[in-house]
Amino acid sequence: MSVYSIKDLEHLSGIKAHTIRIWEQRYDLFSPQRTATNIRFYNEQDLKLILNIASLKNHGHKISKIVAMPQNLLEEEVKRVGFGSKSYEDQISALTLAMIDLDEEVFNFTLDQCTEKLGFEQAMMNIIYPFMRKIGILWLTNSINPAQEHFISHLVRQKLIAATDLAEVNKNGPLCLLFLPEGELHELGLLFANYLLRAKGARTIFFGQSVPLDALEEVYHKLNPNYVLTAMTTAPEPSEVQTFVKRLGNKFKNSTVYITGSKVIGQSLKLSDNVRVMNQFEDLAELTRGVKEYSS
Known part of the structure; x- marks a missing residue:
């Protein structure tokens, strides 16, 4: 299982590390483990939670209401507000979640929806490229499982080759x-x-x-x-x-x-x-x- 630093959570969710620490203490959001040098690190479930929180926060939900939601309702609400959303960040979060779960169906559905709305070129420029740049930084810092990075790279590669063949x-x-x-x-x-x-x-x-x-x-x-x-x-x-x-x-x-x-x-x-x-x-x-x- 991949592990993430608090800076990784900030990088992927857009929520400042300082804010994450406050929420962690106030709402008992996570139970991070610590290295031998007492540095926090987080698991995939923590990353998924902060991505879901970020998505709902971006749609006007209050943090106090979000943390009170049961897990299943939280995920359903994220799907509800994310479906049809025009926010690039929402789409990048959806792709990140698909990467964590190795969910090819969700990844392809999300990218196909983006392509339908924006066209392939704009979907690549505004969603896939920023997403891959974030993932690339995690790969370079050994925060992400190489299998996850290869999984996503393979799917993006397939999309690029298919689009090129149609040109x-x-x-x-x-x-x-x-x-x-x-x-x-x-x-x-x-x-x-x-x-x-x-x-x-x-x-x-x-x-x-x-x-x-x-x-x-x-x-x-x-x-x-x-x-x-x-x-x-x-x-x-x-x-x-x-x-x-x-x-x-x-x-x-x-x-x-x-x-x-x-x-x-x-x-x-x-x-x-x-x-x-x-x-x-x-x-x-x-x-x-x-x-x-x-x-x-």
């Missing part, structure tokens, strides 16, 4: 190659970029995880793409990032190269004239504007 291919659009460097396995962001580019009128070739740069260079000269896009979150090693970025600029000098990920965002890197850093998903708008101008 009409523009045979006259600019060509974009997408790949992850050797050792890099986190592909969801790049899969979303692949979907978005294709939906906006680009032709895309997705090479996936852990691609050797020399192997990619061989096909690059055959394809002559307009854009190359890659992401670096766990690879290459910090001492090798600058060299790798320089190689990208040199090997793909006839294309505009977009790079993103924690290895490059906010770093002091020397970039070739043809290399751009994307700081967030919203920066894909710059690339897709270029696609639209190229296609028109």
